Amino acid sequence: MKELLIMAKSLGGGGSEVALIELINALPEELYNITLVLLDSDNEYAYRLKKNVNIVQLTFNSSFAKSLVSMYAFPAKVLKKLSVNSFIAYYDFISNCVTNVFEKTYDIAIDFYGYGSFVTAFLATKIQAKKKATWLHDEKPYWMKSVQKYLCEYDKIYGVSQAVVDAFCREYPHYRDKAAVFYNVIDIEEIKRKSEQDEIIPFKESFNIVTVGRLTEQKGYDIAIKAASILKKRKINFAWYAIGGGRDEKKLKKLVEKYCLENQFVFLGRKKNPYPYMKHCDLYVQPSRHEGYVITLVEARALCLPILSSDIPSAREQIQDGINGYVAELSAEDLADKIEYLYNNPSQRKKTVEYLKEHPIDFSTELLKLEII
The missing domain is CATH 3.40.50.2000 (Glycogen Phosphorylase B;)
Structure with missing residues (x-):
């Protein structure tokens, strides 16, 4: 040993x-x-x-x-x-x-x-x-x-x-x-198992979007809120749920108030088990400014969700635009445009979901790297 x-x-x-x-x-x-x-x-x-x-x-x-x-x-x-x-x-x-x-x-x-x-x-x-x-x-x-x-x-x-x-x-x-x-x-089977646990999901009769991550500048929530404002002006029937806590919570809630999005952009706080919320959403969105390796995208892929990510290098390693998800420029306008497109094209969302189901994630070779340090 x-x-x-x-x-x-x-x-x-x-x-x-x-x-x-x-x-x-x-x-x-x-x-x-x-x-x-x-x-x-x-x-x-x-x-x-x-x-x-x-x-x-x-x-x-x-x-x-x-x-x-x-x-x-x-x-x-x-x-x-x-x-x-x-x-x-x-x-x-x-x-x-x-x-x-x-x-x-x-x-x-x-x-x-x-x-x-x-x-x-x-x-x-x-x-x-x-x-x-x-x-x-x-x-x-x-x-x-x-x-x-x-x-x-x-x-x-x-x-x-x-x-x-x-x-x-x-x-x-x-x-x-x-x-x-x-x-x-990441333990893919554990994510799937937890996603089946009973949770009271407060989703509305709308197009439900979920983002998981700390409420910090890095995660791009301010961009997401501005994108939500654009979607509201375009009369898109959506609700966007943010799961996580962080030092920017007060600032982000003020931004939601500024754009009168209290009914569209909802802060759920930290959740020990975010997976049922992810599983039942219509679209998972990750608007990060930068990341090392986006774990939440791995989790979203494991649950075979429709995915939209900001176009950053580490996300590109996981998401092939139009194949297993979609990417958007790191701007409120492009993020809103892509969400609207996916809102209006459920067949495109289904296409990426089917691809994820046919291409499961495998991390078995990573642990072997500890043996060859």
């Missing part, structure tokens, strides 16, 4: 945390003894964890150091200005404040948090392992500026999509040989 250590931010938050849990669930218990080291105590998605895992909370002898561990300590505009030496000093200070002791030598150590965070530096310098890998979850490679010094300690740099890997290699071509794609592993 191999000793596997995984470092991550928490068991709650967003898509990367869900991806972490799904990866752990997919790993054979007879092959891996897993230690999961977390920065934060958020356990919103812990109920999804099906394995007995040794969970270790990283502890610090300084509350100041603890407050600095989040990647959000450095906004993007600050990241671009700070020198590499500044980051080294910053991460060395935090590492020296960690009170946990890791004496074991692991077979594999994974920095699943990524994003050029403190974790990347800590695992590189403080964890002993025969093989090490770090994860890239986003197409924005400037995050990695802060950890350039530590990447030489890693055997593999995995991106969750080809778009992510390509963006990284353009910025850091000298690490091209270490970079590879490792798609997020």
Whole structure:
């Protein structure tokens, strides 16, 4: 049995945390003894964890150091200005404040948090392992500026999509040989099973649209709301349901009020099981500005839904326009145009659904990549 250590931010938050849990669930218990080291105590998605895992909370002898561990300590505009030496000093200070002791030598150590965070530096310098890998979850490679010094300690740099890997290699071509794609592993059968669970679905007698994701700028809800305003002006009979919570909730609700969309754009909040809502919708829409690998699109494909996504590189890896879904330019006008087209052409929606049914998703080869780090 191999000793596997995984470092991550928490068991709650967003898509990367869900991806972490799904990866752990997919790993054979007879092959891996897993230690999961977390920065934060958020356990919103812990109920999804099906394995007995040794969970270790990283502890610090300084509350100041603890407050600095989040990647959000450095906004993007600050990241671009700070020198590499500044980051080294910053991460060395935090590492020296960690009170946990890791004496074991692991077979594999994974920095699943990524994003050029403190974790990347800590695992590189403080964890002993025969093989090490770090994860890239986003197409924005400037995050990695802060950890350039530590990447030489890693055997593999995995991106969750080809778009992510390509963006990284353009910025850091000298690490091209270490970079590879490792798609997020999702339990397709579990999604299907959960979609059958009884839920009271508040859908109206209309064309029902669903979007799942955090209420943040990245997910493009503001664009979706503006598209909804256009659809309302065109007299389209629709209702758009947003599933998720996030820091932009108040701002987005004000935008809904501004466009008088209270009856058309509905916030359902976070749902432990969003799949019945997805299963019964007429159209699943993902209007993200950027993504690493769009897990909700995998889930929508698994449920064989009519899909419309913003035209971003990582979405293009999953959605072939007009074949297994549709893509729209990242604008309210084009999003509204495509929704109207699909509203008026149910045969086109059915065509993509039939294609998804005939081409099931298979992640069986992804786990083998851990054996060849």
